[in-house]
Amino acid sequence: xxxxxxxxxxxxxxxxxxxxxxxxxxxxxxxxxxxxxxxxxxxxxxxxxxxxxxxxxxxxxxxxxxxxxxxxxxxxxxxxxxxxxxxxxxxxxxxxxxxxxxxxxxxxxxxxxxxxxxxxxxxxxxxxxxxxxxxxxxxxxxxxxxxxxxxxxxxxxxxxxxxxxxxxxxxxxxxxxxxxxxxxxxxxxxxxxxx
Numbered sequence: 001x002x003x004x005x006x007x008x009x010x011x012x013x014x015x016x017x018x019x020x021x022x023x024x025x026x027x028x029x030x031x032x033x034x035x036x037x038x039x040x041x042x043x044x045x046x047x048x049x050x051x052x053x054x055x056x057x058x059x060x061x062x063x064x065x066x067x068x069x070x071x072x073x074x075x076x077x078x079x080x081x082x083x084x085x086x087x088x089x090x091x092x093x094x095x096x097x098x099x100x101x102x103x104x105x106x107x108x109x110x111x112x113x114x115x116x117x118x119x120x121x122x123x124x125x126x127x128x129x130x131x132x133x134x135x136x137x138x139x140x141x142x143x144x145x146x147x148x149x150x151x152x153x154x155x156x157x158x159x160x161x162x163x164x165x166x167x168x169x170x171x172x173x174x175x176x177x178x179x180x181x182x183x184x185x186x187x188x189x190x191x192x193x194x195x
Contacts, residue, residue, distance in 0.1 A: 022066050029069055030062045033078040036154050040079055043149040044086040046138060050093075051086075058085040076160045083146065083164060136186040137179075144179035151176055 037058060041051035058081045069077055137145055143165075150161045151172075162169045 022063070025069070026063050026066045029066065029074045030059060030078050033075050034059075036075065037078055037082045039153055040082050040146070040149060041086050043137070043153065044083070044142070044146060045090060050089070054086045054089050055082060057089065058082040061085060073160060073163070075154075076156065076163045079150065079154065079156070080164045087142075132187060133183070136183045139186065140179055140182060144175050144182070147172060147175040148179040148183070 034055065037055050038051055041054040041058070042048060045051050045054060058078075061084075062078060062081050065081070137148060140148065146165065147161060150156045150164060151158075156164065158169050158172050161172045165172070167175075
């Protein structure tokens with residue numbers, strides 16, 4: 001008689017534990033990478049508010065798909081979901097922003113003077129340089145921008161970037177080289193390099 005009473009309780013507990021396990025797994029796999037998810041979404045959308053929408057949608061997708069996560073690289077898995085969600089969101093909400101990225105105006109660039117001593121002036125120059133760098137990255141075509149952000153901001157390896165973007169490692173290396181070249185050109189000459 002006791003075994004009959006235990007069986008329904010166990011099956012009911014199993015279904016709620018599975019849901020609890022999925023929530024616990026989501027917390028351990030996805031939540032540690034939310035800062036990186038927001039950063040990538042912000043770079044891809046160009047807007048804090050839009051990046052919040054993208055990350056929220058990506059978290060819902062991740063929660064629904066947490067059972068498919070095979071205990072690989074959690075960071076790459078989460079950033080892949082964010083990347084796909086961002087491009088879906090951009091395609092739906094701003095299709096022109098994805099298509100016409102080469103037509104941005106040149107970013108004005110000033111020469112910075114490097115001094116050994118930190119002064120208010122050098123702090124402002126450094127802040128200005130950071131702003132110019134951010135603007136230069138923003139002018140890159142989406143594939144180059146996402147690759148440089150994944151490498152330099154998210155600090156992913158080439159292999160992880162290839163996994164996130166779904167391209168070969170050679171393509172990752174080529175995109176990084178082209179992105180860095182364009183950024184250097186913009187920062188030093190004040191305009192995009194013509195190839």
